[in-house]
Amino acid sequence: SKNILNTYGNRGMTLENEIVETNKFYLDTNIAVIHKKPTPVQVVQVDYPKRSAAVIKEAYYRRPSTTDFNGLYKGRYIDFEAKETNNKTSLPFSNIHDHQVEHMRNVDQHGGICFFIIRFKPLNETYLLPIRPFIRAWDTEFDGKRKSLPYTFIKEKGFEIPFRLQAKVDYIKVIEKVYINGGD
Amino acid sequence: SKNILNTYGNRGMTLENEIVETNKFYLDTNIAVIHKKPTPVQVVQVDYPKRSAAVIKEAYYRRPSTTDFNGLYKGRYIDFEAKETNNKTSLPFSNIHDHQVEHMRNVDQHGGICFFIIRFKPLNETYLLPIRPFIRAWDTEFDGKRKSLPYTFIKEKGFEIPFRLQAKVDYIKVIEKVYINGGD
Numbered sequence A, B: 001s002k003n004i005l006n007t008y009g010n011r012g013m014t015l016e017n018e019i020v021e022t023n024k025f026y027l028d029t030n031i032a033v034i035h036k037k038p039t040p041v042q043v044v045q046v047d048y049p050k051r052s053a054a055v056i057k058e059a060y061y062r063r064p065s066t067t068d069f070n071g072l073y074k075g076r077y078i079d080f081e082a083k084e085t086n087n088k089t090s091l092p093f094s095n096i097h098d099h100q101v102e103h104m105r106n107v108d109q110h111g112g113i114c115f116f117i118i119r120f121k122p123l124n125e126t127y128l129l130p131i132r133p134f135i136r137a138w139d140t141e142f143d144g145k146r147k148s149l150p151y152t153f154i155k156e157k158g159f160e161i162p163f164r165l166q167a168k169v170d171y172i173k174v175i176e177k178v179y180i181n182g183g184d
Ligand SMILES: [Mg+2]
Pocket: A068, A081, A082, A083
């Protein structure tokens, strides 16, 4: 059954890694060109040993100024952020930064396809939440009041992402339905 | 005169930094959303001191699997690689990797806008070279024979990028002309 496969498929793999693997499948099968951006690092000190590769000796993680993933599907610009939570009832806002939301707002305003992929790990459910309902919630209902996005909100405004063995987070299926064939 | 400004503007700044600054201008003035991707780093060892930020103690530069820059302009996906050379007569192929060309080919096939930005530093000239003439050269005339792309080829198939004080590499002007209003 789907559930058995799903449990098997997810075992030990982060959402991010499953998306990376899914993107590889999309690329190999000529469906879409979507990549994870490297984690930004501030390099402070580098050694250049003779006859071998440069070694970074001191560096610090920097805050990403954009999102985790972007790319191209059927000529459209795709941009999204992946979040997973151990919570069953809400996604904490604590892991979502202002500048990421600003970036996603910009992408939407310039005609890109922009969304979150949100996984509730204890429920084994993964949703695509378009940026617009998220922004409305962020700007009005929740800003300064709530500290999280309720599961019920995500379930109502989002779209559950189907699982396939070769595309564990098969979000292109949802993009096709929601953005390409109209809707949202 | 343009030349004086140009010389002044370029002083000590790499092409890549000028593009980053231009992108900031595009973002601030709501023209386009284009970012440089972080340099990919393979982290081997990290220290987690108490009460301060994680320190990366050993890491190595990895080869980028895609290009330097991507983003969004008027709903279109934009993807490009920046190269500068001290040569006056050609751009050496040595700095262009197979996997980058593969990526750019994929972007073109999926309907993205894809190109090189090439600067001949001694000439103080910067060109946008669309991916298609580049690919034709890469696949046929030069592959295995030539080791560089001639200046004359780039000047003929490419488009000189104008300089503005606020947008030192004003490539959106060229995109507008070549891709949005037709041409290429
Ligand atoms: Mg994330």
